[in-house]
Amino acid sequence: MLGGIGGRRRRGRQRMRWLDGITGSMDGTRDYSPRQMAVREKVFDVIISCFKRHGAEVIDTPVFELKETLTGKYGEDSKLIYDLKDQGGELLSLRYDLTVPFARYLAMNKLTNIKRYHIAKVYRRDNPAMTRGRYREFYQCDFDIAGQFDPMLPDAECLKIMCEILSSLQIGDFLVKVNDRRILDGMFAICGVPDSKFRTICSSVDKLDKVSWEEVKNEMVGEKGLAPEVADRIGDYVQQHGGVSLVEQLLQDPKLSQNKQALEGLGDLKLLFEYLTLFGIADKISFDLSLARGLDYYTGVIYEAVLLQPPARAGEEPLGVGSVAAGGRYDGLVGMFDPKGRKVPCVGLSIGVERIFSIVEQRLEALEEKVRTTETQVLVASAQKKLLEERLKLISELWDAGIKAELLYKKNPKLLNQLQYCEETGIPLVAIIGEQELKDGVIKLRSVASREEVDVRREDLVEEIKRRTSQPLCIC
Amino acid sequence: MLGGIGGRRRRGRQRMRWLDGITGSMDGTRDYSPRQMAVREKVFDVIISCFKRHGAEVIDTPVFELKETLTGKYGEDSKLIYDLKDQGGELLSLRYDLTVPFARYLAMNKLTNIKRYHIAKVYRRDNPAMTRGRYREFYQCDFDIAGQFDPMLPDAECLKIMCEILSSLQIGDFLVKVNDRRILDGMFAICGVPDSKFRTICSSVDKLDKVSWEEVKNEMVGEKGLAPEVADRIGDYVQQHGGVSLVEQLLQDPKLSQNKQALEGLGDLKLLFEYLTLFGIADKISFDLSLARGLDYYTGVIYEAVLLQPPARAGEEPLGVGSVAAGGRYDGLVGMFDPKGRKVPCVGLSIGVERIFSIVEQRLEALEEKVRTTETQVLVASAQKKLLEERLKLISELWDAGIKAELLYKKNPKLLNQLQYCEETGIPLVAIIGEQELKDGVIKLRSVASREEVDVRREDLVEEIKRRTSQPLCIC
Numbered sequence: 001m002l003g004g005i006g007g008r009r010r011r012g013r014q015r016m017r018w019l020d021g022i023t024g025s026m027d028g029t030r031d032y033s034p035r036q037m038a039v040r041e042k043v044f045d046v047i048i049s050c051f052k053r054h055g056a057e058v059i060d061t062p063v064f065e066l067k068e069t070l071t072g073k074y075g076e077d078s079k080l081i082y083d084l085k086d087q088g089g090e091l092l093s094l095r096y097d098l099t100v101p102f103a104r105y106l107a108m109n110k111l112t113n114i115k116r117y118h119i120a121k122v123y124r125r126d127n128p129a130m131t132r133g134r135y136r137e138f139y140q141c142d143f144d145i146a147g148q149f150d151p152m153l154p155d156a157e158c159l160k161i162m163c164e165i166l167s168s169l170q171i172g173d174f175l176v177k178v179n180d181r182r183i184l185d186g187m188f189a190i191c192g193v194p195d196s197k198f199r200t201i202c203s204s205v206d207k208l209d210k211v212s213w214e215e216v217k218n219e220m221v222g223e224k225g226l227a228p229e230v231a232d233r234i235g236d237y238v239q240q241h242g243g244v245s246l247v248e249q250l251l252q253d254p255k256l257s258q259n260k261q262a263l264e265g266l267g268d269l270k271l272l273f274e275y276l277t278l279f280g281i282a283d284k285i286s287f288d289l290s291l292a293r294g295l296d297y298y299t300g301v302i303y304e305a306v307l308l309q310p311p312a313r314a315g316e317e318p319l320g321v322g323s324v325a326a327g328g329r330y331d332g333l334v335g336m337f338d339p340k341g342r343k344v345p346c347v348g349l350s351i352g353v354e355r356i357f358s359i360v361e362q363r364l365e366a367l368e369e370k371v372r373t374t375e376t377q378v379l380v381a382s383a384q385k386k387l388l389e390e391r392l393k394l395i396s397e398l399w400d401a402g403i404k405a406e407l408l409y410k411k412n413p414k415l416l417n418q419l420q421y422c423e424e425t426g427i428p429l430v431a432i433i434g435e436q437e438l439k440d441g442v443i444k445l446r447s448v449a450s451r452e453e454v455d456v457r458r459e460d461l462v463e464e465i466k467r468r469t470s471q472p473l474c475i476c
Numbered sequence: 477m478l479g480g481i482g483g484r485r486r487r488g489r490q491r492m493r494w495l496d497g498i499t500g501s502m503d504g505t506r507d508y509s510p511r512q513m514a515v516r517e518k519v520f521d522v523i524i525s526c527f528k529r530h531g532a533e534v535i536d537t538p539v540f541e542l543k544e545t546l547t548g549k550y551g552e553d554s555k556l557i558y559d560l561k562d563q564g565g566e567l568l569s570l571r572y573d574l575t576v577p578f579a580r581y582l583a584m585n586k587l588t589n590i591k592r593y594h595i596a597k598v599y600r601r602d603n604p605a606m607t608r609g610r611y612r613e614f615y616q617c618d619f620d621i622a623g624q625f626d627p628m629l630p631d632a633e634c635l636k637i638m639c640e641i642l643s644s645l646q647i648g649d650f651l652v653k654v655n656d657r658r659i660l661d662g663m664f665a666i667c668g669v670p671d672s673k674f675r676t677i678c679s680s681v682d683k684l685d686k687v688s689w690e691e692v693k694n695e696m697v698g699e700k701g702l703a704p705e706v707a708d709r710i711g712d713y714v715q716q717h718g719g720v721s722l723v724e725q726l727l728q729d730p731k732l733s734q735n736k737q738a739l740e741g742l743g744d745l746k747l748l749f750e751y752l753t754l755f756g757i758a759d760k761i762s763f764d765l766s767l768a769r770g771l772d773y774y775t776g777v778i779y780e781a782v783l784l785q786p787p788a789r790a791g792e793e794p795l796g797v798g799s800v801a802a803g804g805r806y807d808g809l810v811g812m813f814d815p816k817g818r819k820v821p822c823v824g825l826s827i828g829v830e831r832i833f834s835i836v837e838q839r840l841e842a843l844e845e846k847v848r849t850t851e852t853q854v855l856v857a858s859a860q861k862k863l864l865e866e867r868l869k870l871i872s873e874l875w876d877a878g879i880k881a882e883l884l885y886k887k888n889p890k891l892l893n894q895l896q897y898c899e900e901t902g903i904p905l906v907a908i909i910g911e912q913e914l915k916d917g918v919i920k921l922r923s924v925a926s927r928e929e930v931d932v933r934r935e936d937l938v939e940e941i942k943r944r945t946s947q948p949l950c951i952c
Contacts, residue, residue, distance in 0.1 A: 037535060083563065114510075137539065
């Protein structure tokens with residue numbers, strides 16, 4: 001669903017390095033260390049449970065597609081597609097996003113409706129400017145609703161999902177900018193932009209989140225040969241943003257209301273705002289006429305979520321700035337893969353997880369929070385020598401009872417070293433075997449935090465460990 | 477950790493097709509439909525919870541590696557490596573397994589010990605003989621323990637993990653064949669095999685699970701120029717298998733016991749059996765002198781799990797036959813990536829999930845079990861027209877309370893259609909809004925299975941839904 005989010009995130013890699021001293025296996029890619037994987041899993045947990053809460057199925061597609069499947073879908077960005085070497089057989093390329101494979105999947109299987117999510121890595125031959133942390137391999141988390149439905153109902157749910165995920169990730173306040181391609185095109189038409197220039201002028205407008213209107217106007221007039229008065233008319237529109245009241249106002253706009261496309265788009269946005277109000281998220285939404293989105297395939301409503309209060313540190317480029325989720329409606333893409341050109345309307349969203357990983361890591365780091373990389377509940381330890389067999393017997397009992405347990409791979413480990421291992425790895429409990437305990441048929445259960453020890457009857461040990469470690473793992 | 481398991485599974489694709497009518501996106505790869513993903517998730521849940529129960533961390537590495545990282549690691553199979561097209565920058569290849577990237581990761585980050593799992597897709601340019609369901613993209617599930625530890629403790633845990641996973645997957649009885657590369661080499665030495673022929677004779681022995689001793693002997697003598705009497709001496713050994721008693725017996729073997737390597741291997745196996753007995757899995761293990769394993773990098777104990785009672789159907793090649801998990805000790809691989817050649821001993825295992833997916837799918841199908849592809853707890857429905865707003869308000873309340881809920885994307889859906897949707901997708905509950913209910917401040921909660929309906933006070937609805945849908949999802 002997403003143009004550049006995953007790729008556009010900044011400085012992530014430096015942070016990774018600096019956190020773990022892990023270097024990627026090559027420029028533009030990286031290994032995930034256990035610590036990074038722990039953060040990644042927590043973020044994915046939040047996202048996936050939301051997707052499932054909204055009744056999504058899940059699919060997966062191969063990492064490579066036929067080259068021809070990808071060609072002609074990404075405009076000038078096509079140069080960033082990774083091709084496989086021709087070693088005989090079909091020509092293959094690594095997927096560039098998850099949206100084109102999804103559309104190919106729908107057409108190939110003649111599916112007319114599905115609500116699915118897909119979380120997987122995509123690949124772009126970006127010149128890895130590591131100072132900006134662009135990856136050549138990065139995750140996308142896509143949720144899409146395909147099918148012919150009553151207007152704006154799936155679109156509203158996509159925005160609800162975005163807000164639920166961004167709220168529960170606790171990465172700071174955010175705002176979701178919303179616009180509609182039909183409004184943009186209608187606006188261009190009434191401002192006097194020639195049809196042939198719609199797309200290129202659209203991409204100029206898309207830059208308004210980074211540069212001033214003057215610079216954008218110069219590009220339109222200077223580079224793209226638009227008449228200055230035309231540009232000014234556009235300027236009057238694209239500098240406006242607001243809530244549903246702005247929609248109402250534009251519906252009364254003498255010129256815009258005469259344009260069929262714009263009228264459709266505005267009518268749908270009005271309906272969308274009604275639904276978003278019922279969903280309790282209207283206050284998060286801003287109708288922003290400067291939002292254009294890069295990708296060509298959008299045909300209706302488009303949206304992009306930005307963070308408002310980046311949790312940045314002094315002297316650092318705030319990681320939070322910029323887009324963390326985006327999406328929109330694309331009703332024409334599936335038809336491109338159907339022999340008969342049958343259309344399947346689609347709307348979806350994509351979460352910019354790579355940037356979110358960095359933000360969450362930065363936060364955990366700022367809080368100096370220790371991230372556990374295992375879930376081990378108890379270490380099976382011994383107080384004296386010659387108790388290896390007993391340790392193996394006990395840990396086997398615990399594993400078979402579903403307890404997460406470890407022991408040191410040493411015949412006669414010192415008790416101190418065993419306790420230290422728990423401190424280092426965050427294991428909360430130690431089950432200590434001693435000769436006396438064996439005689440008494442008990443195990444000494446020690447809490448690493450409080451250091452207090454109690455004798456537990458061996459047959460009660462599993463229940464006691466479960467009782468003491470039952471609290472759920474926190475999500476970030 | 478695993479040579480061919482993932483790739484060696486049979487007939488899976490035919491089954492996929494036939495189950496879902498889904499065709500892969502190209503020969504040798506496939507899309508996973510929601511139904512297949514549901515099975516995949518259940519299998520992964522079993523495997524991952526076992527890996528975590530044993531205290532494993534998790535890492536991830538890029539899908540491609542520098543070409544030079546992979547060259548010279550896979551012997552003649554190197555021809556199956558996928559190379560990326562040279563589009564400038566480093567020469568890259570798709571990973572062929574997860575073991576070499578793991579070793580590269582350890583060396584690059586100077587890690588001397590870690591217990592980690594890694595579940596990811598690997599790639600092989602196998603000529604996709606679809607009748608045998610070989611994939612060019614398939615999953616591997618690897619668990620490895622790296623570090624210098626007391627003998628056989630990590631090795632024993634790997635075998636315990638294998639048994640736990642195969643038991644809990646309920647894919648039928650299995651047996652784990654165990655051998656040791658040092659015993660094989662010692663055996664070759666005392667039988668009079670020239671050192672130069674160890675590896676090639678080893679791969680002949682490896683075929684004994686598929687062809688008779690006579691055929692293997694002919695290959696050794698005919699193709700590989702071994703003296704017949706040498707082959708016969710090998711034959712006397714490799715046709716033996718049994719429990720720890722066979723280990724004891726060979727420790728007394730006048731010739732073998734004179735060979736230092738063999739003696740080490742046998743001593744370690746004896747210790748291993750002690751530990752496996754304490755783990756309660758000795759009965760699953762068979763010391764089998766014919767087990768050789770394909771990969772060159774093994775240096776000590778090796779093992780391979782095979783199913784005994786394939787759950788096959790009449791007239792079908794039993795899917796269960798053959799290896800479903802394998803692994804062994806490889807103490808030299810990490811050193812190949814370390815500038816100073818520092819060694820890090822490793823032992824690990826790999827689960828052949830692709831074949832397991834097919835077996836589980838086959839079983840579910842035989843049981844005609846309906847596999848749910850969503851987890852939706854309740855459908856928010858309306859009994860009359862003009863209640864869309866109320867449905868949106870209610871479903872928003874439910875989502876915000878963490879309830880998995882859906883509604884039909886229709887302004888005025890028929891109640892019958894809403895109930896049918898639940899039947900089709902397995903949604904257990906329907907929350908029905910009607911004008912009377914709204915007046916009374918209640919929601920009609922309907923059980924799809926029993927069709928009984930009760931009025932629930934709106935403020936109690938969330939609790940009631942949680943109470944009724946609290947039973948955990950079954951794992952296969």
